[in-house]
Amino acid sequence: MYTNTLAKGITKNYLSRNIRVSRFSTFLRLRNTAAAHSTSNASSVNASAPKKYSNYWIASTLGLGVGALLYSYQTAGKLPEIEYFEINDQINSFPSALRPPLYPLSTNYSLLGLGVRSVIVESFKVYGLGIYIADSDRKLVPMILNSFFLKKAFIDTDESKTHKENVKAALDDPVKSVILARNLLDGGVRMTAKFTPIKNTNLTFVREGIIKTIWNHPDAEANKEILEKGIDELRKAFNKKGSFLKDDDLLMELNADGSLQITYVNCKHGDIYKMDLVKEPAVGRFLFSQYMSGPNPLSVPCKNEIVKSLVDLV
Template sequence: MLLSNCLKRGPFTGLRGLKRAKPIVSCARRSASSAVKGQLSKTKRSNIALVYGAAAGIAGIATLASFDKLWSDANIKDNAEATVNVDSSVSPFPTKLGPPELPLSTEYMLLGYGFRSVTFLSFRVYALGIYIADQDRHLIPDVLDSKFMSTAFIDTDSSKTHSDNVKAALDDPSKSSVLIGNVLDSGARMLAKLTPVRNTDFNHLRDGFVRTILNHPEAKDNQEKLSTGLAKLKEAFTEKGKVAKDDDLLVELQANGGLQFSYYNRKKDQVVAMGHVDEPLVGKYLFSQYMSGPKPLSPSTKESVATHIAAMV
């Protein structure tokens, strides 16, 4: 049997390629067996050995490729138009979220996604999605136009497109804070969806929000306002106890800068509206830490948001 006959099942990529390569190895083995029984010439036996070797090599490459994809942090793929797979251990994230299924003020579209990791322990804590109100998407190109870039004293490269310059600024630790800060100041409504990849509790999530906000570069200059706002944030966590893996905590940044917290219990299929925070700095600093700055809470989410914003301007 010729090599071309054994290789008709391609292509050979990823796990699917590994499955398709297995029949080729079997095909080559049958060919080798026929060669022995028919006492083929040494030349023909050599050709069949080459077929077997090529098929085995393809299977090996497919295996290595599969393991590379399984272990790579970059393996965040769009599963379909309606959902994206952010982390294999939790449910896919919808690309659209809104009422009446959830206690949100409007419909939101996915802007970027990634995960939060605890570096020193080397494990992921939760998957994170950042959404923007569908009606406010126009604010991104409106705010981040060429005039804004020049008046904000952000250096641009005349040889690059506006989109490329915006992406470069969003990749910069200090410039990204300026760009994202102005988008948030424009009144753009945002939504953060946090889905734990392991069991946790409300106190842990609440304390994480407080630390994130206090770590914002401008937090020290606004301690009085933040102190009042963070006290309200702690009160907003009306739910107590455990938060199971794959449940959702939703944080809506409203047009007036206030934050609304909601919780979705996946096992019970139940949504609970929690408390509200009025202080605008709390919401601004929280979402700024998700999408910009020198030490973003989730670098993968920051990069995803930057890529999508650059494509919108």
């Protein structure tokens, strides 16, 4: 499935590289202020409710332009309130939604799950991770997970459980979850990953960590030749070097055709740097599969929240 020819119509690159976007910079300062005043102690999406910041408040602060647009959407009932979830007291809270033009993405995304990535020992926390699903693709989740083939062969295998209970059991299973994740991602479900480092690091270290994550996928060896070419493309696409500072963001948007757009956001100054598009679909799909399935997810709390969110969509 990863060798299919790329579908036409790859997401248009709306923002040129290494440019300052003043409206985005304004929002980032606003977001940081909102996060600083958040009274939430939530450690996950399903923890106690965080403080809410309505789009009307955002609109009033931003004034005309983007703020007025958000307000018009809010009054029309098209946008819910944005919530902020604290996952680590060293970094800003994560929003419940990522929406252009406030974030350099092609469409609106809503939170599926979040958590902290730890390495070696749980006390060594590296970065905050949030996984978001495209709002317009949420309807694809029940269509795919309720398909006759998946229900019959992989999901509804325990007749004593409801379909939702069987879906959760399958998504919790280290083998079945990989199959379900593959079907969701091959089915064109768009997702975005948001990385926020807890300690200063560098982009080369992050790039090599992403590559290692892809190679650790259970199906990597069977797709070695494809992945070797795709990872070579990823290395070339990752053309920004240097520091990755605490509280900056790295956004990785997985498009419907499997292509991957990586964007670095300097949250202190509002600078945006879009890297080259990674066209090989195996790279992005293997990567996101590792966030939501398999025996060794990158962040167990994040994976557990993703499972619950997907079950709620079925």
